Amino acid sequence: MRATEVTTGRRFVVALDDGEDFFPALDAFCRDTGIRAGHIPTFIGGFSSVRLVGSCGPLEHPERPLWDEIKVETLEVLGAGTLAWDTVNSKVAPHIHVTAGLKGASADGRTSHLLGGTVQFISELVIEEWTAPTVTRPKSPDLYDVPLLTFGETN
Numbered sequence: 001m002r003a004t005e006v007t008t009g010r011r012f013v014v015a016l017d018d019g020e021d022f023f024p025a026l027d028a029f030c031r032d033t034g035i036r037a038g039h040i041p042t043f044i045g046g047f048s049s050v051r052l053v054g055s056c057g058p059l060e061h062p063e064r065p066l067w068d069e070i071k072v073e074t075l076e077v078l079g080a081g082t083l084a085w086d087t088v089n090s091k092v093a094p095h096i097h098v099t100a101g102l103k104g105a106s107a108d109g110r111t112s113h114l115l116g117g118t119v120q121f122i123s124e125l126v127i128e129e130w131t132a133p134t135v136t137r138p139k140s141p142d143l144y145d146v147p148l149l150t151f152g153e154t155n
Contacts, residue, residue: 004151009129016123030092036085037135045123049073052112075100084137093137
């Protein structure tokens, strides 16, 4: 286990509009405000399509991370996540999970890691900045290159 006390900074409410690409819009917001780390305690919204981590077949190695993705269309989403600084690409690295109800399938649900999505109508986010310590997300070669939340290191 790793843990740290964080110092919080600013708190924002962000509304992403119809047709916006979720991650580029989040990246632009973080760049414009100078946010390098924080969390999204909650967000809600509609999406015309999303890409989620998932597979339609059996997992060949269930103990390893899954890098496959599925595309799901026309859904309502509830999500949350963390933001950490990616020292390699010099930008915020989000880690966001969502639970989504498919509007055209009796709100049948999907829950997974969000890889991308296009907003339909609106997506409303609460973002709280962490100002200390430095929070990064380097890839861990010992764990299949999974990016891990790291505190106080800038490597």
